[in-house]
Amino acid sequence: xxxxxxxxxxxxxxxxxxxxxxxxxxxxxxxxxxxxxxxxxxxxxxxxxxxxxxxxxxxxxxxxxxxxxxxxxxxxxxxxxxxxxxxxxxxxxxxxxxxxxxxxxxxxxxxxxxxxxxxxxxxxxxxxxxxxxxxxxxxxxxxxxxxxxxxxxxxxxxxxxxxxxxxxxxxxxxxxxxxxxxxxxxxxxxxxxxxxxxxxxxxxxxxxxxxxxxxxxxxxxxxxxxxxxxxxxxxxxxxxxxxxxxxxxxxxxxxxxxxxxxxxxxxxxxxxxxxxxxxxxxxxxxxxxxxxxxxxxxxxxxxxxxxxxxxxxxxxxxxxxxxxxxxxxxxxxxxxxxxxxxxxxxxxxxxxxxxxxxxxxxxxxxxxxxxxx
Amino acid sequence: xxxxxxxxxxxxxxxxxxxxxxxxxxxxxxxxxxxxxxxxxxxxxxxxxxxxxxxxxxxxxxxxxxxxxxxxxxxxxxxxxxxxxxxxxxxxxxxxxxxxxxxxxxxxxxxxxxxxxxxxxxxxxxxxxxxxxxxxxxxxxxxxxxxxxxxxxxxxxxxxxxxxxxxxxxxxxxxxxxxxxxxxxxxxxxxxxxxxxxxxxxxxxxxxxxxxxxxxxxxxxxxxxxxxxxxxxxxxxxxxxxxxxxxxxxxxxxxxxxxxxxxxxxxxxxxxxxxxxxxxxxxxxxxxxxxxxxxxxxx
Numbered sequence: 001x002x003x004x005x006x007x008x009x010x011x012x013x014x015x016x017x018x019x020x021x022x023x024x025x026x027x028x029x030x031x032x033x034x035x036x037x038x039x040x041x042x043x044x045x046x047x048x049x050x051x052x053x054x055x056x057x058x059x060x061x062x063x064x065x066x067x068x069x070x071x072x073x074x075x076x077x078x079x080x081x082x083x084x085x086x087x088x089x090x091x092x093x094x095x096x097x098x099x100x101x102x103x104x105x106x107x108x109x110x111x112x113x114x115x116x117x118x119x120x121x122x123x124x125x126x127x128x129x130x131x132x133x134x135x136x137x138x139x140x141x142x143x144x145x146x147x148x149x150x151x152x153x154x155x156x157x158x159x160x161x162x163x164x165x166x167x168x169x170x171x172x173x174x175x176x177x178x179x180x181x182x183x184x185x186x187x188x189x190x191x192x193x194x195x196x197x198x199x200x201x202x203x204x205x206x207x208x209x210x211x212x213x214x215x216x217x218x219x220x221x222x223x224x225x226x227x228x229x230x231x232x233x234x235x236x237x238x239x240x241x242x243x244x245x246x247x248x249x250x251x252x253x254x255x256x257x258x259x260x261x262x263x264x265x266x267x268x269x270x271x272x273x274x275x276x277x278x279x280x281x282x283x284x285x286x287x288x289x290x291x292x293x294x295x296x297x298x299x300x301x302x303x304x305x306x307x308x309x310x311x312x313x314x315x316x317x318x319x320x321x322x323x324x325x326x327x328x329x330x331x332x333x334x335x336x337x338x339x340x341x342x343x344x345x346x347x348x349x350x351x352x353x354x355x356x357x358x359x360x361x362x363x364x365x366x367x368x369x370x371x372x373x
Numbered sequence: 374x375x376x377x378x379x380x381x382x383x384x385x386x387x388x389x390x391x392x393x394x395x396x397x398x399x400x401x402x403x404x405x406x407x408x409x410x411x412x413x414x415x416x417x418x419x420x421x422x423x424x425x426x427x428x429x430x431x432x433x434x435x436x437x438x439x440x441x442x443x444x445x446x447x448x449x450x451x452x453x454x455x456x457x458x459x460x461x462x463x464x465x466x467x468x469x470x471x472x473x474x475x476x477x478x479x480x481x482x483x484x485x486x487x488x489x490x491x492x493x494x495x496x497x498x499x500x501x502x503x504x505x506x507x508x509x510x511x512x513x514x515x516x517x518x519x520x521x522x523x524x525x526x527x528x529x530x531x532x533x534x535x536x537x538x539x540x541x542x543x544x545x546x547x548x549x550x551x552x553x554x555x556x557x558x559x560x561x562x563x564x565x566x567x568x569x570x571x572x573x574x575x576x577x578x579x580x581x582x583x584x585x586x587x588x589x590x591x592x593x594x595x596x597x598x599x600x601x602x603x604x605x606x607x608x609x610x611x612x613x614x615x616x617x618x619x620x621x622x623x624x625x626x627x628x629x630x631x632x633x634x635x636x637x638x639x640x641x642x643x644x645x646x647x648x649x650x651x652x653x654x655x656x657x658x659x660x661x662x663x664x665x666x667x668x669x670x671x672x
């Protein structure tokens with residue numbers, strides 16, 4: 001039987017949960033379920049990590065110049081026997097930073113998408129719909145336009161993007177929030193509106209840019225992962241790591257919030273803190289991503305849906321698996337982008353939209369998946 | 374009429390819930406026809422619920438029943454007045470410590486995310502979770518599973534443990550939500566319309582379970598209901614509200630009185646005696662249920 005705290009003891013965790021002397025026989029299904037879940041978590045995470053490594057290897061192999069397995073292997077193991085190590089240069093200097101950036105950007109988009117969808121209890125939520133991305137893009141465009149993009153030791157662009165993203169989510173929040181309440185439909189509508197305004201401002205800004213900057217901005221806006229610098233890699237990687245830890249800490253709270261805000265708060269979830277954390281993490285991460293890779297759509301929205309179909313809705317599993325899944329999707333998309341019309345490339349945002357869009361339509365039309373309802 | 378505490382309640386050190394002169398209003402944008410801010414949702418309520426009581430809250434639509442429950446769970450904060458939970462002011466407690474004392478079952482939840490019944494019940498363990506560096510995401514421990522299992526047994530949903538929440542019937546869902554509230558191991562259970570949208574059989578199920586929980590776990594139960602008859606059959610005391618104010622609180626025999634209900638609900642009702650329990654029973658009149666009565670203020 002459930003032991004209830006006496007007036008002097010309010011914390012149940014200090015007491016045995018099962019009244020002695022005769023502990024109840026645990027319902028077999030549940031006991032085995034716990035072991036199963038632990039196994040499942042490690043199983044799923046382990047296979048996702050392996051899959052990610054495999055995809056990284058494949059992405060290193062393909063490109064404008066396709067390497068043979070032997071070349072790839074020797075490059076990966078640094079075992080080239082003398083001479084000019086062309087494969088080594090291609091793999092480590094050219095492709096690896098780009099593939100890694102694909103992994104980071106895809107993971108960031110997918111994990112923020114998953115967290116935002118739970119928070120606003122709406123399948124459409126992702127950094128784009130909530131106006132964060134276009135705010136960041138607008139900020140970065142302004143940075144381009146007034147020429148501070150490359151100032152502050154190369155941090156000018158990320159800074160502009162982050163400020164833009166932060167301002168837009170703050171504006172969305174301000175519009176939607178009323179007296180401590182945050183109605184989610186209002187939040188989404190505010191996001192759509194801010195999104196539209198930022199896009200309009202961005203179009204205006206690009207229309208008055210000089211042709212050389214314009215070309216760069218347009219290419220960048222379509223989403224591209226070309227040649228990231230080491231600082232960018234370290235910066236995004238660091239942001240992502242912190243974001244993953246912060247979001248995982250709130251993952252059970254996100255489970256409760258996904259079911260209902262009042263119920264979650266009544267069960268002890270500090271919903272204000274969770275909202276602040278998720279919004280701040282999303283703004284920082286999106287600002288960082290947009291500044292290095294422009295607007296890459298669909299990853300943040302599609303990947304969490306896919307993962308939910310495969311692994312269920314528990315955010316403790318959903319968040320990390322989404323992150324890896326997003327990384328895989330973007331790495332593959334980027335490899336396609338730089339392979340199919342090599343030596344030219346297609347902006348990776350085009351590929352993700354072209355893969356993601358039809359796939360989403362397919363899901364919508366075939367799956368009886370309530371979250372689409 | 375102020376409150377009337379029945380005499381048959383044992384001497385308990387602290388009342389489970391103590392409400393003193395609370396006032397609350399929503400800061401709504403739409404309700405601003407009256408020039409000043411929106412009108413009071415709750416105004417000057419004062420009552421006490423002793424430990425181990427079952428109290429039903431009844432009243433017309435919009436009388437502030439749900440707002441009262443939200444105030445008691447501190448989902449919203451009162452503008453004036455004090456609420457005490459086992460003698461401690463609600464304002465001074467953290468969200469988690471409130472959750473360890475009192476569980477709340479809301480009227481509706483979102484079932485869009487594919488959670489299993491067990492996931493759902495285990496969510497009740499949130500205020501008892503122990504997460505740390507080694508358990509960043511807060512996996513439930515064996516103890517949490519044992520409590521969840523017991524809660525599921527109490528509400529007869531053990532066999533549904535691995536079903537998805539959106540495949541359940543309304544009655545089953547309601548029992549799952551009840552199990553989730555129990556898994557929180559609270560001392561007070563607050564339920565918002567636990568029998569709404571349920572057929573007779575499932576209404577009876579939920580009420581029997583509530584009665585059983587109350588008896589076995591010595592839990593204090595406060596529930597909001599539109600069903601006066603249900604409240605009459607299962608409650609120790611009934612709290613009648615109108616326009617955000619307390620009309621009266623007392624035993625079913627005291628509160629369910631044709632004249633009182635007439636005045637509060639604005640329509641004539643018939644009150645007779647339940648053939649089995651001898652408790653008051655309400656029926657609507659045959660013809661002129663819309664006949665309104667001049668409301669002469671509160672009792």
